[in-house]
Amino acid sequence: MELLYLLYMLLLCGFLPLYMNVGYYELGEAKALCYLVISIPFVIILLIRELVRYRKEAGEEGMALDNNIDKFFLYGTLFSFFISWLFSVDKKVAFFGYEGWRNGLLTTLVAISFCIFISKSGFFKSQILALFLLVPFFEFALSILNRMSIFPFMIAGQNSSFVATIGNINWFSGFLSIWVPLGVGFMFVQKRFSFRFFLLGIYTIVGLVALFLQGSEGAGLIICACYGLLLWYGTLDRENFKAFLIQAIVLGISMSIVDILMMFAGSYYNYSDNLLLVICRYHVGAIIIAAAFFVYRVSRLFEEIKVSFYSKTYKKIYIVVIVAALATAIVLLIMNFSEDFGNGRGIIWRMCAEIYAGLSPWQKLVGIGQDCLYPYAMSDGYWNRSFTNVFNGAALTNAHCELLTVLLERGLIGAITYLGLFISVIFKLAMAKEKEHAKVICALPVISYFIFNQISFPQVTSMPYCLILIGIAINLSGGQESE
Secondary structure, eight states: OHHHHHHHHHHHHHTTTTOOSBTTBTHHHHHHHHHHHHHHHHHHHHHHHHHHHHHHHHHHTOOOOOOOHHHHHHHHHHHHHHHHHHTOSOHHHHHHOSTTTOOSHHHHHHHHHHHHHHHHHTOOOHHHHHHTTHHHHHHHHHHHHHHTTOOSSOOTTOOTTEETTTEEHHHHHHHHHHHHHHHHHHHHHSOTTSHHHHHHHHHHHHHHHHHHHSSOGGGHHHHHHHHHHHHHHHTTOHHHHHHHHHHHHHHHHHHHHHHHHHHHHGGGOOSOOOHHHHHHHTTHHHHHHHHHHHHHHHHHHHHHTTOOOOHHHHHHHHHHHHHHHHHHHHHHHHHHOOTTHHHHHHHHHHHHHHHHHTSOHHHHHHOSOTTOHHHHHHHSHHHHHHHHHHHTTOOOOSOSSHHHHHHHHHHHHHHHHHHHHHHHHHHHHHTOOSSHHHHHHHHHHHHHHHHHGGGSOOOTTTHHHHHHHHHHHHHHHHTOOOO
């Protein structure tokens, strides 16, 4: 059975990111259909296998009920998919997804099916998963070249809004939210200064450089989420803390490379200036390298003279700092919020919140159906005029905030199960005691995806990968044996 999972992962990680039909034209539609064509046959095979196993176990010993909180929210999310479709405003759109986007019930059902299958299978081999980094590494390198006005491949519809073979920068940032933290996690758990450590270091540096250059300021949330959680692991013991400091040095090196690139080749950069580039140009990377190296040497000194590592104290300090930082960020967001906030996200969030407020009590509970935001707005006279005036006829298919999108599409039931799933999985991974390395590797992309998508949206080049990692995480937390 592992061979079946391996074949699927090779197609999903090695073929889907590269696939294009007519270049960047209708790329969302092309990738969504490609994802379904790749995935549905495997879902059918695995579903048949699960049904056979269910009949066998029910006849012999009976099926044990899953009582883990994360599995409760996982199956609750599955339930929210079906009930929102059952009461959707447009069942065809809710099932197949809006054309050109295809994030309806069919796509999400396929993705969560693999999450469930993998949560039961115990499919996790770090050596195998590391092989899947080859295509993302290619995407990182290609995006850097594209941003510096180098286009090794001529792709139809090419312009500065699109990078690599993923598409626009929101899609690419979602892709990065999985694959850059995954590389950081792999490097974090490797034996320091081994051959594999240096290979993963190259992958991580190229990924981070791609993240800083891609053009979206929101991608900074990926760095904050990834390294924020990594610092938590660093408070567990001195070895983890030293591993965190090394990753901080790698981050600083990546920022310094961006600084040098912009210093000598900035005129070739083909996108607008942004906060991430400004931070790099203020030589913050060099400061991080120096500070992390100094603290690393101090930590080694303390280790040699037998100074204790006060893990509990450091955890308390960490929690206080994180709470203070989040409170500050929320206050700043409230103070600076406007309809222009986040490249127009302010007005999108306001309009979507007003749409939700105007729903019937039942619709507030179960939602209007997946991918049905635009059809719902077009069927209402007031929102039809508002969408036409604000978006000039362009179809707004989501709220550009995954939680708000889920609240609209799947209602309060969907929002609760969505939050419950991510929070329970991240909490279990953060409290790693057994299988710590595997949990770190899973935790970093899951939290980065979750945090970033609060200003973005799920799509087929990020969401399926995240759900697979969640499936692995649930299996690791549940302590099930591999088949």
